[in-house]
Amino acid sequence: MGYGEGFSLKFTPSWIVAVVCTVFVAISLVFERLLHLAGRKLKEKDRKPLFEALQKIKEELMLLGFISLLLTVFQYTIVKICVNESLMEHLLPCSLSDKGKVEKPKAGYCAKKGKVPILSISAMHDLHIFIFILAVAHVLFSVITVVFGMAKIGQWKQWEDDVTKDNFDHSQVLKPKITHVKDQDFIKNRYFGMGKRSTIRGWLRSFFKQFKGSVTKSDYVALRLGFITSHCKSNPKFKFHKYMIRALEDDFKTVVGISWYLWLYVVLFLLMNVDGLHLYFYISFIPLILLLAVGTKLEHIIIQLAHEVAEKHEAIEGELVVTPSDDHFWFQRPKVVLVFIQFILFQNAFEYAFFFWILVKYGFDSCIMGEKGYIITRLVIGVFIQILCSYSTLPLYALVTQMGTNFKKSIFEDHIQAKVVNWAKQAKKNTPHHDGTNEPAH
Structure with missing residues (x-):
């Protein structure tokens, strides 16, 4: 047989x-x-970014199918690679004392040589199932995060409508007038004075702000006007909220993909699954710490934008306008934040995929599951990460990353791209070069 x-x-x-x-x-x-x-x-x-994300999902499924095919085709070749049994007694997920409780390997090709296969067919089958569960979990968790994040961003549509409502005089937005900077809600909420003490206070405020009311109406209005002034000044009716959603949809295809470095992380993760080390427990804190760092950084960028204006001017001519710049982001690259979010979501999906795989295949009391206290803590951390990322970090990312130097031309159709590029060029021609966001009033 x-x-x-x-x-x-x-x-x-x-x-x-x-x-x-x-x-x-x-x-x-x-x-x-x-x-x-x-x-x-x-x-x-006309949801081109989401269509591209769907194509990315298809690519991941194709890769998954190819991995599955390779495992199936080469399983009998792998099972004939024989090694000494002593080699199989190191770096085990379960202790050797548990080994005697399981069924002994059946006689086969390697047993006749007095050896054991480097990987049994049963183990390959289990690995096969795990890779499938991991890919599905990553796509599912990414979709859930983006859907709930979009729902949160959708609540900001009312702020957009308030700014662009029919009876609002758009010609007044950029018309010269005297604005007392520190009387503005945006500055009141985000400016903490100058000096080392205010800097520490700003970072602490940024950390706690991400947990409740991460973005206020004054934040949204100020950042929206800063974007329009920098990139399409000649079109004050620009639909910033719609653009922001399309930009997030465009980023979704990056988030949902499993990059090569994430597969490398999977391999390292499996390598560290050794009995007694509890490395899985400590690694589960990495995405949590990273998520809190990302949220704090995004909140602090808003504070930096407010400080740039408040530290230079008591009063300005025209509306209070912040100046988008890549300098506010890590390594002057807003995209780095997206890479971190992708890793956070993947690690979280990995945690739950690994848990459900072991639960279904081996049971909750299996030695490979680990100590119950560690497992429950990891699951709680995972739920917290999913909620915070969906309702705070991702919406923050969608808004704050628009404060980079460049805008995303790729999310528009060709004819719309041409119009936006023209707006940007026209705005730069009409904007005088100076070291502040606005000239101070005299």
Whole structure:
């Protein structure tokens, strides 16, 4: 019978082969058609960024299928790689004392040589299932995060409507007038004075601000005006909220993808799954710390924008306008924040994929599951990360990263891109070069 239980295909009734094949083909075709319909709907609604994200998901599924194919094709080749049993007694997920409780390996190709296979078919099958669960969990967690993040951003639409409502005089937005800087709500909420003490206070405020009311209306209005003034000054009616959502949709295809360095992280993670070290527990704090650091940094960028204006001017001519710049971001690259968010979501998905894989395959009391206290703590941290990232960090990212030097031309169709580029060029021609955001009033 070979390596498995039952008969080979030569002695399996044809009707059974046909039925099993039909079921798997039918499921695959239904799934393929659902993806096709989703793509067509996104095209019809002109949601190009989301369509590209869907294509990215298809690429990940194709990669997953290729990995699955390789494991299936080479499983009997791998199982014939024989090693001494002593080599298999180091870096185990479970202790050697638990090894005697499980079934001994069956006699086979390597047993005849007095050795053991480097990886059994059963272990490869388990690994196969884990990779599938990981990929599905990552896509699912990414979608959930973006959906809830979009819902939070959708609440800001009212602020956009308040600024651009029909009876609002757009010509007054950039018309010269005297504005007392420190009387503005944006400055009152975000400016803490000058000196070392105010700097520390600003960072502390940034840390705690991400947990409640991370973005206020005055923040949104100030950052919106700063973006429009820098990139499309000649079009004060620019739909900033819609642009921001499209930009986030464009970033979604990056978040949902599993980059090579994330697969490398998976390999390192599996390597450190050693009994007694509890490295999984300590590693679970990495995304939490990183998420808090990202949220704090994004909040502090808003404070920096407010300080730039408040420290230079008591009063200004015109509206209070902040100046977008890549200098406020880590390494002068706003995209770095997106890479961190991608890693955070992937690590969180990995935690839950690993947990459910062990739970279903080996049970909650399995030695590979680890101590209950560590497991529960990791799960609680994962839930906290998911909630904070969805309702605070991701919306913050969507707004604050618009304060970079450049805007995303790629999210527009060609003719719209041309218009926006023209707006940006016209704005730069009309904007005098000076060291402040506005000239001080005299």
